Amino acid sequence: MIGNNKNHEQGKISTASMPDIIFMLLIFFMVSTVFREFRGLPVKIPSTVNAMKIEGKRNIAYCYIDINNRISVDDKLMTTKEVTSIMYLKRTSNPRIIVSMKIDENCKNEIVDKVQRSLQEADARRIVYATNTK
Amino acid sequence: MIKKPVRKVGDFNASSMADITFLLLVFFLVTTTVSSDKGIKFVLPQKADDTTPTKVKGVVNIFLNDENQVLIGKKGKEEEVSIQQIKSKLTLLDREIAAQGDSIIVSIKVTPGSLYKNYVEILDQVKSAKIDRVSLAQ
Numbered sequence: 001m002i003g004n005n006k007n008h009e010q011g012k013i014s015t016a017s018m019p020d021i022i023f024m025l026l027i028f029f030m031v032s033t034v035f036r037e038f039r040g041l042p043v044k045i046p047s048t049v050n051a052m053k054i055e056g057k058r059n060i061a062y063c064y065i066d067i068n069n070r071i072s073v074d075d076k077l078m079t080t081k082e083v084t085s086i087m088y089l090k091r092t093s094n095p096r097i098i099v100s101m102k103i104d105e106n107c108k109n110e111i112v113d114k115v116q117r118s119l120q121e122a123d124a125r126r127i128v129y130a131t132n133t134k
Numbered sequence: 135m136i137k138k139p140v141r142k143v144g145d146f147n148a149s150s151m152a153d154i155t156f157l158l159l160v161f162f163l164v165t166t167t168v169s170s171d172k173g174i175k176f177v178l179p180q181k182a183d184d185t186t187p188t189k190v191k192g193v194v195n196i197f198l199n200d201e202n203q204v205l206i207g208k209k210g211k212e213e214e215v216s217i218q219q220i221k222s223k224l225t226l227l228d229r230e231i232a233a234q235g236d237s238i239i240v241s242i243k244v245t246p247g248s249l250y251k252n253y254v255e256i257l258d259q260v261k262s263a264k265i266d267r268v269s270l271a272q
Contacts, residue, residue, distance in 0.1 A: 019148070022155040029162035036167055046251045048258035051172040060171060100171055103250050109198075110246030112253070116270075120181045128173040129254055 034058065038075045041066040046105040048131040059096045061087065061124075065103045069111045080118040087122035099127045174257050179269065192236035194227050195271075196220065196256055200247035204256065217252060220259035228265065243271040 034057045041064040054060060063083070064072040071078055073086055091097050099119060103112060119127065195212055197205040205212040206223050215223055228238045240260050244253050260268055 015152070019152045019155055022152055022159055026155055026159045026162065029159065029166055033162050033166045035165065046254045048174060048254060048261075050174060050258050050261035052175060054171040054173060054175075057171070098175075100173060105249070105251035105254070107250040108246060109244045109248045109250055109253055112250050113244075113246065116178055120178050123181070125178040125180065127176050127178060128171070129176060129257065130171060130173040131254060131258075133172060 040064040041072045043104040047134040051131045051133045067104045080114045084118040084121045087124040091124045100130050102130045192231045193239050196242045198244040198248045202252045221262045224263035239267045241269045
């Protein structure tokens, strides 16, 4: 039994498969990465209890409204009329589009209503009021 | 004929492959945003060219005014409550309406001068009361 350990070399972990493993991780992250395209406006969105997760980043269009009633879609300030045309284009290119409304909590409902009407005009009716979880 | 010396095929040194892929991996790890979008889902009504008022039973009105006060109740029977009370009030009304064999529909009407924050809070309360049929009166 003593002779058993005589020729036993200290086993080294083979690193040959390391690139493969890293490649796999790399490909996973490459596929799942969606680059943030737009920065939007600085808004303080309200907090709610029932904030639901929205799946599918690729189907979300963002619409920002800040405290000064500026409307921003795709990092361009626009009027409600322009919102209609751009949302119509977005909806026709992707019928599953959901408009995420990032509206400052101290906005008046007047501007919210105006934007919603322009969304109705564009028939982009699935919206989400972006909120934080309380 | 002179015998050609056997040329050795050079080995490709793949040891730095791992480093390169690591670098790429770290890049994608850093740029990936995991934060998911959260919010309250809502479907806007179809664009109303000619609104034909339909007689529906079980409608509960919620009004929000410029002073951010809230009225809630069935038509003609609205009473003032605080936003936090909406949920319990709605559960009561839901039971009452269900007892009559109808199902509840919540109609929210907000004035232009009211705050968006309160509108979302009302929607949140309605969701807390497990009511899905919500309409936005315009």
